[in-house]
Amino acid sequence: MLYGICNLSIVPLRLEASDTSEMVSQLLFGEHFEVLEQHAKWSRIKLQYDNYEGYIDNKQFVEISEDMFLKLSNEHKTLSGEILDFFSDSKNNLTTIPIGCHLPFYNKEHFVIGSHSYSYDGITYSGKLSKEEIINKAFLFLNTPYLWGGRTPFGIDCSGFTQMVYKLCGYHLQRDAKDQATQGEVLSFIEESEPGDLAFFDNDEGIITHVGIIMKDYYIIHAHGKVRIDLLDHSGIYNLDTKKHTHKLRVIKKII
Structure with missing residues (x-):
């Protein structure tokens, strides 16, 4: 080898x-x-x-x-x-x-x-940081342009974003959203979530295609066009610019 x-x-x-x-x-x-x-x-x-x-x-x-x-x-x-x-x-x-x-x-x-x-x-x-640091590290990527396959502040995709934020805090996530969704503990309601938990979203075929990091007060930071902050409700992501839902919520996971 x-x-x-x-x-x-x-x-x-x-x-x-x-x-x-x-x-x-x-x-x-x-x-x-x-x-x-x-x-x-x-x-x-x-x-x-x-x-x-x-x-x-x-x-x-x-x-x-x-x-x-x-x-x-x-x-x-x-x-x-x-x-x-x-x-x-x-x-x-x-x-x-x-x-x-x-x-x-x-x-x-x-x-x-x-x-x-x-x-x-x-x-x-180096080492594991507190769960509170996840949002602080996520802000480092704010306004990074979306790039399929990207993992840097110069271009990043949704699962690359969550993987890198968790990596900086000392926690391991898989590369793709569908694989990240197999990790951690399922939460039944948004109200059970804490800042730093992950929300996953699926397409019309039921395939998980998107992931974001939950913030306080039902906001979410995710890579969609750019790394941005939108609202999260029981239906999914509500885009604050277009005033429309853009992603359908599938599951919420607590990784830490």
């Missing part, structure tokens, strides 16, 4: 082995994975963080040993905490990174990938 790690800021994960194929997700710097298939230009991979699969360009990652993969999987993770920042290598070359990147084996403003050492002196997050 081959293993790899993302050594660039943001890398597309594609449905098929082509630059023109749909982007299903993104890898952020420091995320590691198994290589399921390797071809001349593309590799099909499975991310260690959420088991998500897709194709990545071979020029956009570096191979690591199985031993390094296991150490990365078991380490106490430290994440970059600035909306946009940079780190430097031993030659003072700079690389920009968005919030939520892994900083492998971070210690005293330094981290390492293989034999290479890097410096990062920005804000970091």
Whole structure:
């Protein structure tokens, strides 16, 4: 089995082995994975963080040993905490990174990938934060434009948004809304929910296609056109701009 790690800021994960194929997700710097298939230009991979699969360009990652993969999987993770920042290598070359990147084996403003050492002196997050912090971290993404497959403050989809907010707070969510809906405890009524709980919404076929984070006073923050705040009622999401319901409520889950 081959293993790899993302050594660039943001890398597309594609449905098929082509630059023109749909982007299903993104890898952020420091995320590691198994290589399921390797071809001349593309590799099909499975991310260690959420088991998500897709194709990545071979020029956009570096191979690591199985031993390094296991150490990365078991380490106490430290994440970059600035909306946009940079780190430097031993030659003072700079690389920009968005919030939520892994900083492998971070210690005293330094981290390492293989034999290479890097410096990062920005804000970091590590360990589990209180449930109250979920809304604070969600606000960091407010007005981020919607991007199918996106996971950064420069473009994000609904489940990428919830996954990244929870990740910054030290909690694990799956990548897609339908999979996130299998996690946690079902709540019977909106009135039972707390800020930080998740609301899921389905389409006419009953498939869960949308997710948002519940706030106090029956508001919800979610990615729809952009990361925005709307009202949540027993029918679903009521868009404060269009004065119409946009999503049909399916279930509310308490993850924490």
